[in-house]
Amino acid sequence: MPPIKVAIAGAGGRMGRMLIDAVLASPDCRLSGALDVPGSPALEQDAGLHAGKATGVNVTADLHQGLAGAQVLIDFTRPEGTLAHLAVCRELGVRTVIGTTGFSAEQKAQIAAHATAQATVFSANMSVGVNVMLRLLRDAALALGPGYDIEVVESHHKHKVDAPSGTALAMGEVLAAARGTTLDANGVFTRHGHTGERTPGSIGFATVRGGDIIGEHTVMFCGAGERVEIAHKSSSRANYADGSLRAARFLAALPAGQAGLYGMADVLDLA
Ligand SMILES: NC(=O)C1=CN([C@@H]2O[C@H](COP(=O)(O)OP(=O)(O)OC[C@H]3O[C@@H](n4cnc5c(N)ncnc54)[C@H](OP(=O)(O)O)[C@@H]3O)[C@@H](O)[C@H]2O)C=CC1
Numbered sequence: 001m002p003p004i005k006v007a008i009a010g011a012g013g014r015m016g017r018m019l020i021d022a023v024l025a026s027p028d029c030r031l032s033g034a035l036d037v038p039g040s041p042a043l044e045q046d047a048g049l050h051a052g053k054a055t056g057v058n059v060t061a062d063l064h065q066g067l068a069g070a071q072v073l074i075d076f077t078r079p080e081g082t083l084a085h086l087a088v089c090r091e092l093g094v095r096t097v098i099g100t101t102g103f104s105a106e107q108k109a110q111i112a113a114h115a116t117a118q119a120t121v122f123s124a125n126m127s128v129g130v131n132v133m134l135r136l137l138r139d140a141a142l143a144l145g146p147g148y149d150i151e152v153v154e155s156h157h158k159h160k161v162d163a164p165s166g167t168a169l170a171m172g173e174v175l176a177a178a179r180g181t182t183l184d185a186n187g188v189f190t191r192h193g194h195t196g197e198r199t200p201g202s203i204g205f206a207t208v209r210g211g212d213i214i215g216e217h218t219v220m221f222c223g224a225g226e227r228v229e230i231a232h233k234s235s236s237r238a239n240y241a242d243g244s245l246r247a248a249r250f251l252a253a254l255p256a257g258q259a260g261l262y263g264m265a266d267v268l269d270l271a
């Protein structure tokens with residue numbers, strides 16, 4: 001089997017650099033292109049420079065150049081960047097792994113529309129642990145029932161720009177669905193001042209930002225006289241990069257012409 005040709009967007013970013021390292025370390029993958037925005041210090045440099053490696057691939061802001069020859073784009077950037085990349089992926093027939101978070105409902109609908117033409121994996125968290133935790137959360141919410149108040153607490157580094165995290169929202173959606181509701185109806189995202197008592201059935205979110213915390217999520221089921229907590233803590237971004245490469249392999253193995261929107265549950269066979 002020839003190696004899978006993978007392009008990386010956000011090449012100079014925290015995840016972009018991690019993904020380039022993971023591609024270079026994977027014999028079944030080959031780095032075919034690297035993208036970043038005009039003004040990025042990574043631009044026009046070798047994509048392996050941060051790791052002291054010569055890849056022969058220079059980081060470019062030219063989307064057609066960066067995506068030429070790619071089978072799969074892995075995109076961890078910003079919502080507006082991801083959507084611009086998808087337009088060129090459609091044109092060139094490139095499948096996409098989307099790890100970016102912070103999309104609006106309308107932007108998510110654009111991704112779903114894109115996936116009707118090009119196979120796409122879209123997940124707010126590529127780690128195996130978080131995706132297994134999503135299943136545990138559904139089971140816990142169903143088993144514990146409405147008598148337990150649900151609170152989602154997430155902590156991330158000081159550079160993170162969206163809140164709550166995409167993962168916290170994905171957890172909230174699973175929990176809400178298990179209770180037959182939605183976050184639009186029952187999510188509580190801010191508390192300040194005289195809030196009054198907790199609204200029964202609400203799902204609360206709390207956000208911590210500081211230092212270099214990679215990513216931590218705790219869901220509390222608070223009952224009378226007891227509390228169940230289910231937590232996940234990332235100690236390295238390598239988990240996200242490994243999951244992304246699993247998603248790239250999943251996409252590359254789909255039959256030619258097969259479109260569809262997939263999640264990590266499909267990639268990891270947890271569905
Ligand atoms: N699904 C998952 O498992 C995970 C998801 N994430 C998500 O991935 C995203 C990136 O995270 P992280 O790597 O920490 O962030 P960084 O800010 O370190 O990296 C983002 C990269 O994208 C570039 N960028 C910024 N704006 C645009 C744009 N409009 N178009 C194209 N590229 C752009 C940045 O360039 P410049 O720096 O020059 O602005 C940078 O190279 C976030 O949404 C984060 O929540 C993160 C980890 C795991």
Ligand SMILES: O=C(O)C1=N[C@H](C(=O)O)C[C@H](O)C1
Nearest residue numbers: 101124125160165166167215
């Ligand atoms: O920005 C990050 O760092 C992370 N973002 C993702 C999210 O918003 O859920 C995943 C992970 O928690 C790290």
